[in-house]
Amino acid sequence: MTTGTSEITIIGGGVVGLSIALGLLQAGRRVTVLDGSDEDFRASQGNFGLVWLQGKGSDFAPYAEWTRDAVAAWPGFAAMLGEYSCSDLALDQPGGFEFFTDPAEFEDFAAALKRQQTHLGNGFSHEVIHGDDLRRSHPEIGPDVAGATFSALDGHVNPLRLLRALRSTVLQLGGQIRSDAQVTAIAPAPGGGFKMSLRNGGQCGTERVVLTAGLGNTPLAAQLGFVTRVRPQRGELLITEKLADRLPFLSSTIRQVDEGGVQIGGTKAEAGPDDSETLDVVAGLAQHAVTVLPALADVRVVRAWGALRVMSPDGYPVYARSPRHPGAYLVTCHSGVTLAPLHAGVLAEWIDDTSNAPDLEAFDENRFAISDAA
Numbered sequence: 001m002t003t004g005t006s007e008i009t010i011i012g013g014g015v016v017g018l019s020i021a022l023g024l025l026q027a028g029r030r031v032t033v034l035d036g037s038d039e040d041f042r043a044s045q046g047n048f049g050l051v052w053l054q055g056k057g058s059d060f061a062p063y064a065e066w067t068r069d070a071v072a073a074w075p076g077f078a079a080m081l082g083e084y085s086c087s088d089l090a091l092d093q094p095g096g097f098e099f100f101t102d103p104a105e106f107e108d109f110a111a112a113l114k115r116q117q118t119h120l121g122n123g124f125s126h127e128v129i130h131g132d133d134l135r136r137s138h139p140e141i142g143p144d145v146a147g148a149t150f151s152a153l154d155g156h157v158n159p160l161r162l163l164r165a166l167r168s169t170v171l172q173l174g175g176q177i178r179s180d181a182q183v184t185a186i187a188p189a190p191g192g193g194f195k196m197s198l199r200n201g202g203q204c205g206t207e208r209v210v211l212t213a214g215l216g217n218t219p220l221a222a223q224l225g226f227v228t229r230v231r232p233q234r235g236e237l238l239i240t241e242k243l244a245d246r247l248p249f250l251s252s253t254i255r256q257v258d259e260g261g262v263q264i265g266g267t268k269a270e271a272g273p274d275d276s277e278t279l280d281v282v283a284g285l286a287q288h289a290v291t292v293l294p295a296l297a298d299v300r301v302v303r304a305w306g307a308l309r310v311m312s313p314d315g316y317p318v319y320a321r322s323p324r325h326p327g328a329y330l331v332t333c334h335s336g337v338t339l340a341p342l343h344a345g346v347l348a349e350w351i352d353d354t355s356n357a358p359d360l361e362a363f364d365e366n367r368f369a370i371s372d373a374a
C-alpha cells in the first residue's frame with residue numbers, strides 16, 4: 001500500500017532527524033519523519049547530555065568552529081524549544097572540567113586544547129590547572145588527580161527532555177512522525193523523487209529524503225550510493241541516587257543531572273553492535289568518580305546502562321548531498337546533542353538549499369573517497 005508522497009521525508013527520529021525536521025518545518029516545508037522501533041539502537045535515548053566544546057576539533061578546524069557556533073546557539077535554541085513544548089530542558093552552561101589521573105594523558109589533552117585554541121582564537125579560552133592548584137580552589141578533589149583543564153563555554157542539558165521537546169515541537173509545527181515505520185529499502189522513483197518500502201509492508205514516496213537513521217543509516221546510505229559507513233562505539237554510564245546538595249562542578253565524566261542524581265560516564269569500546277553494560281567497566285567508572293571526588297564513595301548507584309555512539313570513519317560529522325541522486329541527503333554525527341541548534345538552523349537551510357545556506361563542503365563524505373583512493 002502506498003501512503004502518499006511527502007515533500008521531505010526524514011528517515012530516523014532521533015535527536016539529529018528531529019532537529020533537522022524542526023528547521024525544515026520552520027522554513028515552511030512539509031515534513032514526514034519515519035522512525036524505527038524500540039528494538040533499534042538509539043543513541044539519543046542513552047547519552048550523557050553534554051553541550052561540550054572542550055577538545056572538539058583540535059585536529060580539524062571546521063569541526064572546532066562548528067561546535068563553537070553550536071554551543072553559542074544553545075541558549076536561544078533551548079528557549080525556543082522550551083516555549084513550544086512548555087518544558088524546561090535544564091540547559092546549564094557553567095563551564096566544565098576534564099579531570100586526569102594520568103599525567104601523560106593530561107599533557108596530551110592540554111596540547112590538544114592548545115591546537116584547538118589556535119583554530120578558535122578569541123572564540124575560545126581554556127585553563128590548564130595542575131593538581132595542587134586545582135585542590136586549592138576545589139578542596140573536594142581527590143589527591144590522585146594529576147590535573148584538570150577547564151573551559152568556561154561547556155555545559156549540559158537534560159537529553160531526554162530535549163528529545164521529547166523536539167518531538168512535541170515538530171508535531172506542533174505540522175510535521176508528521178510515524179513510529180514503527182522502519183524503512184527497509186529506498187530507491188529513486190521513475191518520475192523523480194524516491195520510493196521507500198517499510199518493514200510493515202507499506203510503501204511511501206517523497207520528493208526529497210534525508211537519511212538520519214543513526215546506526216541504521218548504513219544499509220540505506222549504500223542503496224543511494226553514499227560511501228559513508230558508520231560504526232557503533234559503546235559507552236557505559238551509571239547514575240546514582242538523588243543527592244540533596246549540588247555538585248560543586250561539571251565535568252565531561254561526572255555531572256549532576258537536574259533531578260539530583262550524579263551521572264558518570266565517558267567510556268569508549270569498539271564492541272560491535274552490543275550495547276550491554278559490563279561489570280568491570282561500570283566498576284571502573286565508579287572508581288574514577290571516587291578518585292576525582294572522594295565524597296561520592298558513600299553514594300549508591302541505582303542504574304547502569306550501555307549505549308552505542310554513531311561514529312563516522314574519522315569521528316567527524318558527515319553532511320552529504322548525493323551527486324547521483326539529487327534530493328537525497330545523508331546526515332550522521334557524534335555529539336548530536338551539542339550540535340542540535342545548528343542542525344535545526346544552518347544545516348536545515350543547507351538541505352533546503354536556500355540562498356544564505358552555508359558552505360559545508362568540509363563535512364562532505366568525499367573526504368572518505370579521497371582517503372580510500374590514497
Ligand SMILES: Cc1cc2nc3c(=O)[nH]c(=O)nc-3n(C[C@H](O)[C@H](O)[C@H](O)COP(=O)(O)OP(=O)(O)OC[C@H]3O[C@@H](n4cnc5c(N)ncnc54)[C@H](O)[C@@H]3O)c2cc1C
Pocket residue numbers: 011012013014015016017034035036037038040041042043044045046047048049050051052181182183184212213214215216217220234235236237306307308309310332333334335336337338339
Ligand atoms: C554513551 C553515549 C554518550 C553520549 N554523550 C553525548 C554527549 O554528552 N553530548 C552529545 O552531544 N552527544 C553525545 N552522544 C552522541 C549523541 O547521543 C548522538 O550523536 C545522537 O544521539 C545521534 O542521534 P541520531 O538521531 O543520529 O541517532 P539515534 O538516536 O540512534 O536515532 C536514530 C533513529 O533512527 C531510527 N532508525 C534506524 N533505522 C531506521 C530505519 N531503517 N528506518 C527508520 N528509522 C530508523 C531509530 O529507531 C532511531 O530512532 C553520546 C552517545 C552515546 C552513545
